[in-house]
Amino acid sequence: MKAFAAPIDDILFSLNHVARAGVLPQWDGDVAAQIGQHFAGFAEAEIAPLNASGDQQGCRLVDGRVKTPDGFADVYARLADQGWCGLTAPEKFGGQGMGPLMSAITSEIFAGANQGLQMMCVLVPGAIRTILRFGTADQQARYIPPLASGETMATMCLTEPGAGSDLSRVRCKATPAGTGWEISGEKIFISGGDQDLSAQIVHLVLARTSDQGIKGLSLFLCPSTQKDGRRNSVGVTRIEQKMGLHASPTCQLIFENAEAELIGEAGQGLAAMFTMMNKARIETALQGVAHAARAYDIASTYAAQRVQGRGRDGVAVTLDQHADVRRMLAQIDGFALTSRAIAHIALVTLEAGENPDLVEFLTPIAKVYCSQAGIDAVDLGIQVLGGCGYLREYRLEQSYRDVRVTAIYEGANGIHQRALATRLLQGAPGAAFEDFVASEGGIFPDAPIKTRLAQWRQARHAVLCSDDPAALAEEFWQASIAALLACVWARLKSAARHHPNAARITALCDADKY
Secondary structure, eight states: OOOOOOOHHHHHHIIIIISOGGGSTTOOHHHHHHHHHHHHHHIIIIIGGGHHHHHHHOOEEETTEEEOOTTHHHHHHHHHHTTGGGSSSOGGGTSOOOOHHHHHHHHHHHHHHHHHHHHHHTTHHHHHHHHHHHSOHHHHHHHHHHHHHTSEEEEEEOOBTTBSSOGGGOOOEEEEETTEEEEEEEEEEEETSSOSSSSEEEEEEEEESSSSGGGGEEEEEEESBOTTSSBOSEEEEEEOOOSSOTTSOEEEEEEEEEEEEEESOTTOHHHHHHHHHHHHHHHHHHHHHHHHHHHHHHHHHHHHHOEEEEOTTSOEEEGGGSHHHHHHHHHHHHHHHHHHHHHHHHHHHHHHOSOHHHHHHHHHHHHHHHHHHHHHHHHHHHHHHGGGGGSGGGSHHHHHHHHGGGGTSSSOHHHHHHHIIIIITTSHHHHHHHHHHHHHHHHOTTSTHHHHHHHHHHHHHHHHHOSOGGGGHHHHHHHHHHHHHHHHHHHHHHHGGGSTTHHHHHHHHHHOOO
16 A cells, blocks of 8 residues: 655645745745645654544444544544644634635645545634634634634534525524524534534534525524533434545434524525635535545556566566556646646635635636546546555545545535536626636737637637526536636646656646646
8 A cells, every 4th residue: 555645745836836825925835835744744644544444444323422433533632732723713713823725735635644534624714714704702702712722623514304405495493592592403414513533513504594595594603512511402313324434424413402603694694604615615626636646646656666568678567658557647647736726726816815706716616627636536546556446455446435525515516517607607707717717828828728718708608698508517617627727737837847846747738638
């Protein structure tokens, strides 16, 4: 088995030279490198070794509580002690105030090392951001410090048996009770719905406060412990038996008059929840990136060592000397590099705060492309390893099972494609994307950007003239990602000299197969 190695050089190259994080006044590339390398060492030495055993052991429900795999609680305690839980939390609440780009570094490494454990930690930054934006000063003072310290973890409770992507069907109900609220109902597919790592859990619950469709939905903070110190009436009825992510407890939860408090305004629950969901979508994109990078590391290492067949001179050669294997390795590497760049460009644009319309268009593109890139990269990695890729010991079969869900959760990919062809295209976000691609075409006149932009405009015209734009969502998606990839490859080629292995980047760009 190839031990996990964090792709820290690729990550820093992408942020600094492709996504151009240096335009942000708060970005310090040297500090990012130091922190990234420190976390990479921790992930390689302590988090990654639990990935295989956690997958094989899985989570169990014992006396109504979730038991995580052996070793998870100990490594989480060290994670919290070193301050990683509060990396992006404001300093005044006990965090380190490092910002989302620093989180992008650690999140990718964490997901590549052990996505099962990461799934239980990944919602904390989004929860903090939601509380900062919509919570009262008192709520911020009570909830953010324990989230930053690792004492508390967070969940996002949206889905119900009768309400998946259609949130207007949410039936979980919140009713006033004294100075607070009580929640009753059922939620399913709740990542980390219960666990034995943190002392507390705060559930961010979307619940109905009126019968006015989505306007009747509000967001609530529902802690695992009541004000009097007793456990809140939130029970686990089941841990889902999943294809992958066995070490992450995906729970069915039952709320029975559970104590809760409103966050934000009544009836504005979706606005508050989307603050957390949009962050989660970028995190999902980075999970796809992580698996693509891991697939390349495993497959390229194996192919360089495995002697199989002979070259044209009759001498035995390793797998990577065969043209078809080299083609697959280049595709895997290309998926990792381009998906990472897309996620990072979206994040840098978000942090710049100057073009929210472009962020709104790039976010679903990043979620769809990066998740699918992770799936395709791991699939190719298995093919490179042949029969060994189908075996547990080489770890790609687990990666395939784990990454597959990224195209499903945080909004199925088809839903995001439909949004691009309908709501987003017909508003300012579509125009912002067009301007972005046109600008990149001016910077890189020798790249095929202008051709891809012309094709995108044709696809846009077809969608805008259609009586059923959703039926053209796939075609429009293909035109959109082709235009964006032309920009990304141009940036990669221009920046290649800054990478420690510039020849590798240049060779991929010159192949022009993407």
